[in-house]
Amino acid sequence: MRTSYVGRLAPSPTGLLHLGHAATFWTADFRARGHNGTLLLRNEDLDPQRSKQEFVDAMLEDLAWLGIEWTPPMIVQSQRLALYREAFEKLLATGHAYPCTCSRRELAQMMQAPHEDTDDEPVYTGKCRPTSNAPRTLQSGMNYRFRVPDGEAIRFIDGNMGAQQLTTGKDFGDFLVWRKDGLPSYQLACVVDDAAMRITEVVRGADLLKSTARQILLQRALSLPAVAYFHTRLLVDEHGTRLAKRHGALAIHTLRQRGLKHDDVLAMLQA
Structure with missing residues (x-):
């Protein structure tokens, strides 16, 4: 039990x-x-x-x-790939995800912020971001990004580090959710699994604070339950x-x- x-x-x-x-x-x-x-x-x-x-x-x-x-x-x-695919298709159907054709070289050239050791993804400039969040259909061989709300402060109380706030477009931008090789990103797989496993608290390193903000947005978009967080010192x-x-x-x-x-x-x- x-x-x-x-x-x-x-x-x-x-x-x-x-x-x-x-x-x-x-x-x-x-x-x-x-x-x-x-x-x-x-x-x-x-x-x-x-x-x-x-x-x-x-x-x-x-x-x-x-x-x-x-x-x-x-x-x-x-x-568990079928579970991730189902969640990704929901993001597409609700207009939360869009295709991105930027190459790694282009991404490196357009970075708005340097790649930090404590972050796994630089702030995206929005080059491929569509003007509307209309529903989209899956195209094979494409990367897909999650469209973050503009300038929203994502707040949560961390069990170890206290009140946290990260702002979309400043601390992180539209982030990868589906890869062109047909696999989910870390962010999407983590959110889907935490919900399916009925996780109540995530304990992980402080280098993943931005990932937590991203995952809170995914939980909201997928109507998944929120979890508590406890980030440890590095x-x-x-x-x-x-x-x-x-x-x-x-x-x-x-x-x-x-x-x-x-x-x-x-x-x-x-x-």
């Missing part, structure tokens, strides 16, 4: 988990336990070029080694750069091979 609190872990199998993941996952586990709730696991394997089974296996081993327990079954995004290396999968020396798998114990890793996170 599922309790009222439902959290989730949502790693992508494109590399080994590192200390930053451990910090976020421990927080998610702590909050689920504190609410006597359920913690689910979602394998976000929608990058066919980079997702590998060896990383899935390592992910499961690392979670077990860290002592983080989750409730089966594991949700696998690559097995771990950084000795140069002040946030940890990423390229930091192989700080991967949980590597630390395990070096003989570190569960408590050793916890101490590194609390240092």
Whole structure:
């Protein structure tokens, strides 16, 4: 029987988990336990070029080694494409999505703001944005963007960082929801899955605050329930750069091979 609190872990199998993941996952586990709730696991394997089974296996081993327990079954995004397609077609039918023909080179040239390490998508200038939000039909081989409202302040109360406000057109613009290879964007897949899994609170890193604002807009457009958010602080290396999968020396798998114990890793996170 599922309790009222439902959290989730949502790693992508494109590399080994590192200390930053451990910090976020421990927080998610702590909050689920504190609410006597359920913690689910979602394998976000929608990058066919980079997702590998060896990383899935390592992910499961690392979670077990860290002592983080989750409730089966594991949700696998690559097995849920029909759900994402249905949601995308609803966005098309309601005029919330439009095709974008801009190449990567054009996008790089037209950026209104530099690509920040804490954001996964620059502010789009609106080159392909139509003058109206009339319903549209799907065209294969096209990227599609979500049309954000002009100049709207997206506000939410974060469980860790307090009141947050991000403004459309300033902090983020029209964002990708469907790729020309026939796959959903991270933003769309995440919103659809969180609703389907009945997630009540999303625990993730502070680098995804803008993604949260985007996903709130998608929830509204798709008439999906809102969720609570808890953004954790980012771990950084000795140069002040946030940890990423390229930091192989700080991967949980590597630390395990070096003989570190569960408590050793916890101490590194609390240092």
